[in-house]
């Protein structure tokens with residue numbers, strides 16, 4: 001009897017395992033087919049079927065602020081609706097037959113059908129809903145977007161300012177987000193996306209909040225009715241330490257201007273007020289990256305992005321703009337830049353007291369204290385290639401300088 005039971009248990013176990021194993025294999029195979037299909041679609045426009053994930057308009061496998069720009073450009077366009085059962089924004093890939101394409105394309109060749117996230121045959125403001133809360137969602141193998149970096153003094157700047165200093169943990173600090181300035185205004189604005197990156201050790205997870213474009217030059221009052229012509233979205237990702245923002249105009253009209261375009265608030269925590277030696281334990285560092293500014297023809301306008309640093313005492317407060325630093329403080333010379341083995345820092349009218357090499361995450365990689373003199377040679381042994389900040393403490397205040405380190409392989 002016992003033997004019989006164990007026989008049936010074995011049979012049952014075998015069946016269960018076979019089913020489980022089979023379905024895993026099937027799922028893997030299906031996922032592979034999906035990937036292959038999508039990658040093929042990206043390269044080969046002769047396909048009969050396309051895969052559509054609502055919100056990923058440019059079909060690079062990730063939902064981001066860039067996708068919002070497409071919808072903003074495509075508003076009001078119409079074309080064939082999707083099959084009724086796929087007229088929703090649920091997060092799955094549905095097949096789109098070739099005849100369902102709109103045959104109208106964005107500048108980069110993306111068909112307008114992919115901006116109709118609901119699939120009802122027209123691009124309207126409700127199609128933004130597919131992006132809400134979905135930034136950074138991915139499927140298959142994602143291909144990052146490409147971004148153009150602007151140059152200081154040539155392209156309009158984007159930067160953060162604040163009047164506050166850190167006085168206590170739990171403090172909410174408000175920054176103004178500026179786009180363009182008096183010297184370099186933005187001449188043709190239709191939409192923008194960018195990310196604000198922060199050092200996670202000092203920013204309370206989930207605290208960053210954004211309000212974009214309220215009463216700003218991005219949305220000037222029109223005639224008669226005051227109706228907003230802007231759609232903005234933002235989403236904070238505290239595990240990555242960055243907030244992603246995107247805003248587009250809605251009426252096919254571009255605007256020009258300069259100045260604040262919104263606010264960004266973070267709550268400070270873990271600041272060590274008793275050990276002001278390390279920037280990483282007492283200063284919030286906010287970098288702006290992955291900026292894409294477009295005009296109404298989807299032409300990209302380069303933007304000069306910069307970093308903001310805020311610490312516990314007044315000397316540490318800077319808006320991070322190289323321009324304003326140049327105006328207020330003597331110029332620092334750093335050469336060679338890019339550098340590989342070493343770099344020389346010269347500061348003719350000030351004594352350098354302390355020097356820090358800071359990476360893009362705000363972490364101090366090297367710190368040299370007790371420097372007496374106006375020049376210093378920093379050995380870059382063991383420092384990997386990339387973009388860094390050099391922070392110099394002088395009797396007249398603190399200065400930042402961006403540097404590039406290049407390492408040959």
Ligand SMILES: [Ca+2]
Pocket residue numbers: 055056057058059060061062063064066067
């Ligand atoms: Ca995308």
Ligand SMILES: [Ca+2]
Pocket residue numbers: 116117118119120121122123124126127
């Ligand atoms: Ca639609």
